Amino acid sequence: MDILAKLGILANAAKYDVSCASSGVSRKNQGGIGNSKSFGICHTWTSDGRCISLLKILLSNDCIYDCRYCVNRRSNDIPRASFTPRELAELTIQFYRRNYIEGLFLSTAVERSPDYTMEKMITVLRLLREDYEFNGYIHAKVIPGADPLLVYSAGLLADRMSVNIEQPTEESLRLLAPQKSLPKMFASMQQLKEEIQAHKEARRRFRHAPRFVPAGQSTQMIIGATPDSDLTILRTTQTLYQKFGLKRVYYSAYVPVNQDSHLPALTASPPLLREHRLYQSDWLMRFYHFKAEELVDPQHPNLETDIDPKMAWALRHPEFFPVEVNRASYEELLRVPGIGPKSARRIISQRRVAAVSVDQLKKLGVVFKRAQYFVTCKGVCPAKKTLDPAAIRRIVAPESPITQLSLF
Amino acid sequence: MDYLYDGSFDGLLTCIYHHYYREAATGIYPQSFYQPNLLSPSMVVETDPALADRVYRAIEEKISARALETVYHVYISSAPDKENLILGYIGLGFKMGAKVDHYHSHPAVYPVHRLERKVIGEAHRLLGLLRFADMGGFLYAVMAPDHNVLPLLGDHFAERLAGERWIIHDKKRSLAIIYNGRDSSSCKSPVRSRWYITDFSYNLEDNMPESERRWQRLWQTYFQKVSIESRYNPRLQSRCVPHRYRRYLVEFQIPAPGHDSETEDSRKRFPRTPSIPPHSG
Ligand code: SF4
Numbered sequence: 001m002d003i004l005a006k007l008g009i010l011a012n013a014a015k016y017d018v019s020c021a022s023s024g025v026s027r028k029n030q031g032g033i034g035n036s037k038s039f040g041i042c043h044t045w046t047s048d049g050r051c052i053s054l055l056k057i058l059l060s061n062d063c064i065y066d067c068r069y070c071v072n073r074r075s076n077d078i079p080r081a082s083f084t085p086r087e088l089a090e091l092t093i094q095f096y097r098r099n100y101i102e103g104l105f106l107s108t109a110v111e112r113s114p115d116y117t118m119e120k121m122i123t124v125l126r127l128l129r130e131d132y133e134f135n136g137y138i139h140a141k142v143i144p145g146a147d148p149l150l151v152y153s154a155g156l157l158a159d160r161m162s163v164n165i166e167q168p169t170e171e172s173l174r175l176l177a178p179q180k181s182l183p184k185m186f187a188s189m190q191q192l193k194e195e196i197q198a199h200k201e202a203r204r205r206f207r208h209a210p211r212f213v214p215a216g217q218s219t220q221m222i223i224g225a226t227p228d229s230d231l232t233i234l235r236t237t238q239t240l241y242q243k244f245g246l247k248r249v250y251y252s253a254y255v256p257v258n259q260d261s262h263l264p265a266l267t268a269s270p271p272l273l274r275e276h277r278l279y280q281s282d283w284l285m286r287f288y289h290f291k292a293e294e295l296v297d298p299q300h301p302n303l304e305t306d307i308d309p310k311m312a313w314a315l316r317h318p319e320f321f322p323v324e325v326n327r328a329s330y331e332e333l334l335r336v337p338g339i340g341p342k343s344a345r346r347i348i349s350q351r352r353v354a355a356v357s358v359d360q361l362k363k364l365g366v367v368f369k370r371a372q373y374f375v376t377c378k379g380v381c382p383a384k385k386t387l388d389p390a391a392i393r394r395i396v397a398p399e400s401p402i403t404q405l406s407l408f
Numbered sequence: 409m410d411y412l413y414d415g416s417f418d419g420l421l422t423c424i425y426h427h428y429y430r431e432a433a434t435g436i437y438p439q440s441f442y443q444p445n446l447l448s449p450s451m452v453v454e455t456d457p458a459l460a461d462r463v464y465r466a467i468e469e470k471i472s473a474r475a476l477e478t479v480y481h482v483y484i485s486s487a488p489d490k491e492n493l494i495l496g497y498i499g500l501g502f503k504m505g506a507k508v509d510h511y512h513s514h515p516a517v518y519p520v521h522r523l524e525r526k527v528i529g530e531a532h533r534l535l536g537l538l539r540f541a542d543m544g545g546f547l548y549a550v551m552a553p554d555h556n557v558l559p560l561l562g563d564h565f566a567e568r569l570a571g572e573r574w575i576i577h578d579k580k581r582s583l584a585i586i587y588n589g590r591d592s593s594s595c596k597s598p599v600r601s602r603w604y605i606t607d608f609s610y611n612l613e614d615n616m617p618e619s620e621r622r623w624q625r626l627w628q629t630y631f632q633k634v635s636i637e638s639r640y641n642p643r644l645q646s647r648c649v650p651h652r653y654r655r656y657l658v659e660f661q662i663p664a665p666g667h668d669s670e671t672e673d674s675r676k677r678f679p680r681t682p683s684i685p686p687h688s689g
Contacts (some may be wrong), residue, residue: 007626011633028567035568042648043536044659046635049644053536056634091626097547097569098540100627100658136568255638270638346512353510360513 001081003091009081013061013072014107016252017164017220022053022102022137025159025215032133034096034103036159041102054105054139055095059083059121063109067177069166069225071257072109082111085120089127096136103137103159104128110143118146118154125157137215142188144180151188155195160215160247163188168236172226175262189244192217196245216247223278224271225254225263229301234281234292241285251278277303284310287341288334306397311337314374315389321374322381325356338371358382370396410450412439413491417483420491421460423453424498436491471501471508478509481524484556493520531560537649538565539658540574541624544617547574550656558583562603577608584608624658631659 023040042051060082061072071078083091092104106124111117121140128134140158142151155161163185167173170182192213199212219240221233237249253270256263281303284290288310295309296302304312314321314337323336325347333344343365347356350364358377362368372382373392409431413419415438427433434448444450467476479498482490496516501508511517530553538561540547547569558578562585565574573589587603654660 004626004629008629008633011630015634015636029570033569033571041536044631044657045645045648046631047642047645048636048639049641049648051648052634094623095627097572098623099538255636272639349510350512353507363513363518
């Protein structure tokens with residue numbers, strides 16, 4: 001099979017993996033090719049509006065496992081292909097020097113055995129880092145069940161690694177991916193976490209100590225393949241951030257690819273809006289100091305779809321508002337719908353030279369339409385009305401047809 | 409008095425010098441686009457690097473190094489009134505000092521910051537959207553950006569593609585960055601000194617060697633295969649990759665189905681590719 005045909009099959013098979021981030025590490029070019037920028041660079045966007053930053057591809061789609069939600073499951077009759085490590089390394093370099101990509105996101109089906117597969121991945125990473133002296137970004141998947149020593153070797157070469165937990169509970173995972181187990185995945189995450197910490201500390205003491213997964217680890221959950229609630233999902237997310245120090249949790253709206261009694265029908269469309277609300281909530285947890293329990297609780301186990309989670313929180317907490325823009329702390333400003341980290345910082349910076357008045361809010365980057373009900377400026381309330389959650393809900397709920405933000 | 413300058417950064421700074429030490433300017437305009445009018449007299453200001461340098465240092469010392477960068481970013485923008493925005497911003501800056509950048513909503517600051525964000529935003533976008541083709545011996549990228557962001561791209565690619573020789577061509581402005589590779593002498597010198605900008609009006613696009621098509625086809629295939637049909641969202645895509653950038657993006661030049669590009673391409677015989685001009689300092 002020629003490279004073009006392999007590329008077609010193995011890119012197509014990798015497309016459901018959502019993570020494309022190439023940020024979080026800077027790596028200098030030390031005489032070879034490439035570097036990595038901590039801010040991340042998108043190289044293009046596909047017709048579904050997702051950013052392409054990394055060459056996201058499978059080394060092989062020839063899987064011994066039989067996960068129900070996956071196109072590559074053993075029992076599916078589909079064309080199979082595998083790259084040789086050399087082919088994939090060459091492809092990466094050629095794409096990279098043309099500035100098509102920021103690096104490689106290497107994933108793969110489990111070919112023959114987890115250890116065989118992990119070893120083959122390491123060969124690709126070695127070729128790139130050692131033969132080509134490639135300093136661009138590499139994200140490598142941890143193959144569930146692979147020997148911890150192999151995971152360790154891969155971690156010395158990759159910038160980021162991920163163990164995809166796929167489902168928020170052991171029960172759902174067992175149902176859909178009988179060969180995988182959540183405790184085993186958590187064990188891999190724990191291993192990564194410990195090694196990352198140990199290497200960070202070593203580097204503080206010895207400048208030349210090796211780096212280990214310097215951009216941290218991430219994971220992915222499939223949304224909507226099982227009946228798990230947003231509460232379950234966001235609690236799992238919170239645990240992952242707190243317990244394993246994950247850099248990102250990705251959510252992937254389930255795209256039906258297999259006919260299966262345990263799964264939504266093939267005709268079901270992916271729950272894109274729900275995925276979007278989960279990303280917004282995740283964002284609130286990472287950058288706005290929100291806790292999962294503030295966004296969903298046992299009485300409201302699912303996120304509202306017609307308003308975003310921050311607005312939903314604000315409407316449930318009228319006692320918190322209005323916030324006086326000229327006195328509020330950064331954290332308080334962040335609670336206001338329509339104020340984000342950037343506008344909050346600008347407000348605080350401008351307060352050092354001049355008080356902020358109502359007509360300046362827009363210039364500071366505040367989304368006035370949303371913020372007006374929740375703030376005062378020098379005591380003046382822009383909306384000229386007292387806060388009435390029901391009335392505000394009527395105004396803000398019919399959001400313009402959902403335009404998905406690009407949060408990747 | 410309207411001051412007219414030659415379009416260079418030094419020229420602009422020279423005008424600002426005269427604004428403070430000779431006669432206050434009613435406006436500063438590039439000479440080549442100036443429409444004379446009867447209401448305000450105008451004068452062509454000759455660029456004086458020594459005077460420009462004094463203004464340069466005054467901004468750096470009396471306002472801040474960051475403000476100097478801001479001024480430069482606005483200068484390379486395509487806003488028609490950029491010179492006067494700079495004049496207003498510097499005016500306030502000399503009064504307020506470094507604090508000027510805190511005053512985000514001030515009429516002399518807000519448009520300057522906004523314009524700067526646009527320029528930096530476009531440069532950042534192009535770090536991803538630029539496409540190189542291997543011309544056999546050097547890499548070549550073409551672009552036609554809204555703003556003159558070429559100077560903001562050099563360091564990034566000089567570090568990333570340090571071992572290659574490459575050209576980034578701004579077709580709209582007939583300018584290019586030339587980077588001549590890592591030779592023994594320049595290896596230790598700072599990245600900035602390893603590339604330079606020059607007038608450039610060659611059209612190399614038609615000289616692409618046959619071998620390059622293979623990589624382009626691979627990339628196009630990849631691009632099509634990773635899109636998920638049930639998430640099709642061209643509006644979102646248009647917001648992320650505006651149409652004006654697509655002309656130079658390999659992945660958006662998909663040949664029409666049934667078109668046999670192989671045979672057609674091999675019929676074309678191209679002239680020898682011109683070599684990269686030597687380093688001119
Ligand atoms: S192990 Fe991975 S590739 Fe194999 S069936 Fe499961 S999800 Fe698919």
